[in-house]
Every structure is written in structure tokens, then in C-alpha cells.
Amino acid sequence: VKHPSGQNDPSDADLLAAIARGDDSSLRALYDRYASILLGVVLRIVRSRSEAEDVLQEVFLQTWQRAADYDPARGRPFLWLSMIARSRALDRLRSLGLRERVANDAGKEPVADAADAADDVARAEEGEIVRQVLAEIPEAQREALLLAYFEGLTQTEIAARTGKPLGTVKTHTRLGLLKLRDRLSALRRAEGVETPGAPR
Amino acid sequence: MTHAEIEERLALLALGEVELADAREIEAHVAGCDSCRAELLELREAFGAIALSAAPVAPPPELRDRVLAAASAPETARPPSRDR
Numbered sequence: 001v002k003h004p005s006g007q008n009d010p011s012d013a014d015l016l017a018a019i020a021r022g023d024d025s026s027l028r029a030l031y032d033r034y035a036s037i038l039l040g041v042v043l044r045i046v047r048s049r050s051e052a053e054d055v056l057q058e059v060f061l062q063t064w065q066r067a068a069d070y071d072p073a074r075g076r077p078f079l080w081l082s083m084i085a086r087s088r089a090l091d092r093l094r095s096l097g098l099r100e101r102v103a104n105d106a107g108k109e110p111v112a113d114a115a116d117a118a119d120d121v122a123r124a125e126e127g128e129i130v131r132q133v134l135a136e137i138p139e140a141q142r143e144a145l146l147l148a149y150f151e152g153l154t155q156t157e158i159a160a161r162t163g164k165p166l167g168t169v170k171t172h173t174r175l176g177l178l179k180l181r182d183r184l185s186a187l188r189r190a191e192g193v194e195t196p197g198a199p200r
Numbered sequence: 201m202t203h204a205e206i207e208e209r210l211a212l213l214a215l216g217e218v219e220l221a222d223a224r225e226i227e228a229h230v231a232g233c234d235s236c237r238a239e240l241l242e243l244r245e246a247f248g249a250i251a252l253s254a255a256p257v258a259p260p261p262e263l264r265d266r267v268l269a270a271a272s273a274p275e276t277a278r279p280p281s282r283d284r
Contacts, residue, residue, distance in 0.1 A: 027271055031264060036256040044254040056259060057267050064271040075241060079248040086251065127252035134253055148215050149250040155217055174211040181246035 012077035019067035027064050034078070035060075037123065038085045045089035045150050046096070055092050059085045078123070090152040122191065129187055133180045141176030144169055201225060206236060214243035 010018070010029065018026035038059060043052040062084055070080050134142050140162075147153045147161065155173060159166040201209075201222075206229045212218050213226055230236045 024268065024271055028264075028268060031267060035259050035264065037252070037254075039259045040254040040256040041251045043257050052257075053259060053263050057263065057270060060267045061270055075244055075248065078251075079245055082248050082251040123252065126249060130249050130252045134250075145247075145250060146253075148217075149247065150254075155212065155215075170212060173215065174208075177211045177214065177243060177246055180249065181242050184246050184249055185242055 012081075013070075013072060016063075016067045016070045016077050016080075019064060020070070024064075027060065030063065030081075031060055034081060038082065041082060041085050042089040045086065045152075046092050051092055051096065052089070055085070055088050058088050062088070086149070086152075093152075126184065126187060129183050130180065133183050137176050137179055138172075140164070140168075141172045141179075144173040145176045145180070148173060201229070203229070203233070203236070206230075206233075207239065210236060210240050211243050214240060214247050 010026070012030070012033070015026045015030045015033075019030065035056065039052060039056050042055045042059070043049065046052050046055060059081075063081065070077060074080070134145070143162065144155075144158055147158045148155075153161065155169050156166060158164075158173075159169045162169065164172075206226050209218055209222065209226055210230075213223060218226060230240055
């Protein structure tokens with residue numbers, strides 16, 4: 001990911017490579033770049049501030065210990081990082097026995113309206129698009145995607161939760177994801193020809 | 201499965217969803233098919249980007265210190281190079 005805020009900022013991939021070599025200043029830099037975004041994700045999943053902060057610490061420790069496992073062929077660094085955060089948070093949710101208690105909320109949650117707290121411009125722009133797409137797609141598609149992401153529900157579980165046939169749920173999920181993919185891919189293509197720091 | 205049938209299942213695979221038997225067949229196809237591989241990667245990125253729909257929350261400053269202290273603690277400190 002480019003960092004329009006400064007040409008000299010190391011990329012996320014550079015930071016992960018340095019962390020894999022044991023450079024703790026790069027861990028600090030990665031933390032400063034993503035802690036707020038990731039705490040938001042984790043909090044949305046576990047619903048408890050203290051649990052979320054604890055999970056966030058685990059996420060960065062795992063990053064510190066496993067940065068060498070990052071494989072660019074499997075996605076951008078943010079995907080790797082956010083998937084660690086998501087799976088750690090879902091694990092915590094399950095271990096606390098909270099999964100059923102928080103049931104019903106994730107899919108209905110209004111889409112957040114807080115692009116600006118993300119200090120990374122490119123990331124904030126991407127977040128805007130994600131929120132926009134989620135606001136635009138039919139509610140059933142949005143609900144399926146959010147339940148899958150923030151509650152870790154399988155398609156079968158989403159069908160049970162929403163009372164919709166499994167085939168319908170799968171279609172909703174797929175259509176919603178394809179729409180999101182189309183919009184984000186268009187953004188990346190646009191970014192590819194943009195100069196860093198160009199006005200949005 | 202045909203290419204088209206596999207293509208249709210990639211979205212669910214991106215969510216980690218397809219039953220194991222299917223997943224193996226799809227993954228075997230994807231390994232040898234550039235367009236499906238690119239598609240799967242984009243779909244995984246799109247699913248992962250849902251993270252960005254959560255409102256960011258600023259962590260307390262102590263948490264940063266705790267994370268950095270834990271990383272340098274002897275039990276979590278890693279040698280600078282690993283043999284993987």
C-alpha cells in the first residue's frame with residue numbers, strides 16, 4: 001500500500017520484512033499505522049473494550065513472532081494483518097461463550113461513519129468505498145457479508161440465523177462480495193495510475 | 201467441475217466456506233488456472249476489506265507500551281533470523 005503522506009514512508013510489506021528480521025521500530029511503526037483500525041475491527045467482534053485491547057495486543061505479538069510467514073502471493077499485508085485480528089477476535093468470542101449472546105447484531109449494524117480516524121489516506125479511501133458499497137447493496141447481501149465477517153458464521157449458520165434458505169444465503173453472499181470486489185478492483189486500478197498524494 | 205462451476209464457487213472459498221471435498225478440487229484447479237487464482241485473490245481481498253467498515257477506535261497510549269514491552273520480553277523475543 002502506498003503512503004501518500006510521504007514518499008519515504010516504508011510500505012507495509014517493508015515493515016513486515018523488517019519485523020521478520022527482528023526490528024522492533026518497524027513493529028512500532030506498523031502499530032501506529034494500524035492499531036486504531038484493528039482495534040475497531042476487534043471491538044466490533046468481541047464487544048468489550050478490555051477484551052478487545054487484550055486481543056489487539058495478541059495480534060501485534062503474533063505479528064512480531066510470525067511476520068516471516070507473510071506471503072505476498074496470498075494478499076496484501078493489510079489482509080494478512082486483518083485476518084489475524086479477525087480470527088483472534090473470533091477465537092476470543094468463542095472462548096468467552098459470547099458468540100450466542102451477541103447474536104443478531106453484526107448483520108444489522110448500521111455501517112460506520114468514521115472514515116477520518118484512519119490515519120492512512122489510501123486505507124481511509126478504501127474504507128469509504130467499502131462503507132459505500134455496503135450501504136448500496138440490498139440489505140440481505142449486506143447482512144450475509146457482515147455476519148460472515150464479524151461473527152464468523154458459516155453460510156449454514158447464517159441461513160439458520162436469518163431463516164432464509166441456504167441457497168439464497170449463498171447467492172446473497174456471493175453477489176455482495178462480487179460487487180465489493182468490483183468496486184475495490186476499480187479503485188486499485190485507479191490508484192495504480194495515480195501519483196501518491198494526488199488530490200482525491 | 202467445469203471452469204464455470206469452479207468460478208462460481210470462488211466467492212465462498214474466499215470466505216473459507218466450501219466443504220473440504222469441493223475445496224480440494226477447487227484449489228487444485230486454481231493452482232493451475234491464472235484467471236481463477238487472480239479472481240480468488242481479489243475476492244479474498246474484498247472479504248478482508250470488510251474490516252474497514254468498522255469504525256476505527258484509538259487504543260489507549262499504555263497499550264502501545266504494553267505491546268512493545270511484550271515484544272521485547274525474553275519469552276516472546278525472537279532471534280533476528282529464523283530458519284524458515
